[in-house]
Amino acid sequence: MSEKHATLTIEDKSYTLPIVEGTEGDKALDIRTLRKTTGYITLDSGYMNTGSCSSEITFLDGELGILNYRGYGIEELAENCSFVEVAYLLLIGELPNREQLNDFRGLMSRFALIHEDLIHFFDHFPPKAKPMSILSTMVNTLSNFYPEMREDSDEELLIIAARLLSKIRTLAAFSYKKSEGHPLIYPRYDLSYCGNFLNMMFDKPVKPYVVHPEVVATLNKLLILHADHEQNCSTSTVRLVGSAGVNLYTSISAGISALWGPLHGGANQAVIEMLEAIHRDNNDFEKYIKKAKDPNDKFRLSGFGHRVYKTFDPRATIIKQACAQTLKALNVDDPLLEIAMQLEEIARSDDYFISRNLYPNVDFYSGIIYRAMGIPTNMFTVMFAMGRLPGWISHWTEMMQDTKDRKIGRPRQVYLGPKKRDFVPIHERK
Ligand code: ACO
Numbered sequence: 001m002s003e004k005h006a007t008l009t010i011e012d013k014s015y016t017l018p019i020v021e022g023t024e025g026d027k028a029l030d031i032r033t034l035r036k037t038t039g040y041i042t043l044d045s046g047y048m049n050t051g052s053c054s055s056e057i058t059f060l061d062g063e064l065g066i067l068n069y070r071g072y073g074i075e076e077l078a079e080n081c082s083f084v085e086v087a088y089l090l091l092i093g094e095l096p097n098r099e100q101l102n103d104f105r106g107l108m109s110r111f112a113l114i115h116e117d118l119i120h121f122f123d124h125f126p127p128k129a130k131p132m133s134i135l136s137t138m139v140n141t142l143s144n145f146y147p148e149m150r151e152d153s154d155e156e157l158l159i160i161a162a163r164l165l166s167k168i169r170t171l172a173a174f175s176y177k178k179s180e181g182h183p184l185i186y187p188r189y190d191l192s193y194c195g196n197f198l199n200m201m202f203d204k205p206v207k208p209y210v211v212h213p214e215v216v217a218t219l220n221k222l223l224i225l226h227a228d229h230e231q232n233c234s235t236s237t238v239r240l241v242g243s244a245g246v247n248l249y250t251s252i253s254a255g256i257s258a259l260w261g262p263l264h265g266g267a268n269q270a271v272i273e274m275l276e277a278i279h280r281d282n283n284d285f286e287k288y289i290k291k292a293k294d295p296n297d298k299f300r301l302s303g304f305g306h307r308v309y310k311t312f313d314p315r316a317t318i319i320k321q322a323c324a325q326t327l328k329a330l331n332v333d334d335p336l337l338e339i340a341m342q343l344e345e346i347a348r349s350d351d352y353f354i355s356r357n358l359y360p361n362v363d364f365y366s367g368i369i370y371r372a373m374g375i376p377t378n379m380f381t382v383m384f385a386m387g388r389l390p391g392w393i394s395h396w397t398e399m400m401q402d403t404k405d406r407k408i409g410r411p412r413q414v415y416l417g418p419k420k421r422d423f424v425p426i427h428e429r430k
Contacts, residue, residue, distance in 0.1 A: 067314050107162035111167060131378055218322055267363035269378065276336070320365045
């Protein structure tokens with residue numbers, strides 16, 4: 001805690017508020033006793049200026065475009081690590097040594113199967129069921145099949161995390177296979193986290209899938225870039241639900257539901273739908289830019305803008321590069337890549353987007369890579385959920401282990417409805 005203070009004056013009375021400084025220089029006014037001492041609350045819709053917790057997991061500077069997990073730059077992690085390694089880092093706080101990584105991978109293999117009874121659940125969704133709804137339901141259902149564990153030691157935490165990380169991958173691939181009406185492909189112990197997922201998605205008894213190292217490397221990178229993003233909408237949801245004492249599976253199921261929204265993780269699907277629409281309209285960029293700028297039109301450029309980043313999203317920069325490389329390696333010529341690049345160029349030279357600091361975000365180019373990998377559009381947000389899982393688990397755990405500051409999440413409000421009035425019996429109502 002810093003020694004600095006701020007002074008707040010309300011109606012000629014002054015109050016002292018402590019200033020909290022983060023390790024990277026971020027500053028906050030500590031208003032935890034504000035209501036008690038002044039009678040006032042703060043009003044901050046969308047929590048634009050509200051820190052809901054302190055955290056040691058991820059640092060993000062939206063003005064400078066910096067994103068670090070546990071102190072390591074996202075660029076270095078994406079270049080040099082596997083997703084499983086980064087998941088370990090987020091969960092435990094340190095990069096694993098070789099033995100620790102092998103043990104964690106071993107746990108993933110041990111937990112890769114799902115209970116056979118769970119598979120019957122898939123049969124009762126309608127054929128056109130939305131994969132994010134299936135995923136959220138199935139993750140919640142896991143709480144009925146697997147025991148709740150305490151996350152008190154690193155060892156227990158790694159077991160909990162490995163079970164969920166491994167099973168979500170199997171559930172995601174099974175939900176796709178079910179939607180296609182294809183036989184399920186079970187996990188294999190000889191494949192990596194990403195290789196296993198791709199194999200469960202695309203292997204067919206009549207046409208074996210060959211795991212392409214380039215695709216595995218790109219998927220690793222994408223999952224790492226999505227692995228955490230501090231107090232975003234879905235992570236805050238996980239924390240809020242968990243703050244009521246709810247188990248991990250159910251808290252994460254709520255996070256998956258939050259991620260589904262097109263203003264959040266669902267944007268990766270919305271981007272592709274938007275690019276396809278532009279393509280169908282013979283690349284009529286002007287029409288879509290005009291719609292996006294019209295305050296009376298609900299349409300927005302999907303994959304553009306961010307609550308925190310007011311410069312380039314560092315994840316988007318890496319993904320844009322990976323996108324061109326992956327398409328080249330897979331020999332895929334997707335007209336949507338050219339459309340996306342042109343749209344970005346037009347938007348970034350337009351005063352509307354410049355003055356509002358609107359840049360491409362993590363979702364702008366990721367969908368084009370998923371398409372090239374053969375992943376269907378309605379599975380894009382499921383891919384995001386798989387990536388974000390280590391972050392959700394780490395935040396839930398950090399909150400649960402915080403015995404000092406842990407409180408049930410319960411914001412206040414300013415009431416603007418009718419003042420107290422007399423009840424009118426039904427026969428007297430007009
Ligand atoms: N297209 C057009 N205008 C935009 C866009 C956009 N994509 N994003 C923001 N704006 C405009 C707003 O209309 C507003 O204009 P105004 O000042 O004239 O009213 C201004 O920019 C500020 O936007 P807000 O909505 O106030 O910003 P906020 O921080 O609340 O929203 C959000 C951030 C939701 C990401 C927004 O930029 C958006 O809707 N983007 C498109 C959806 C998207 O890509 N979401 C994924 C985000 S990344 C993630 O969650 C993984």
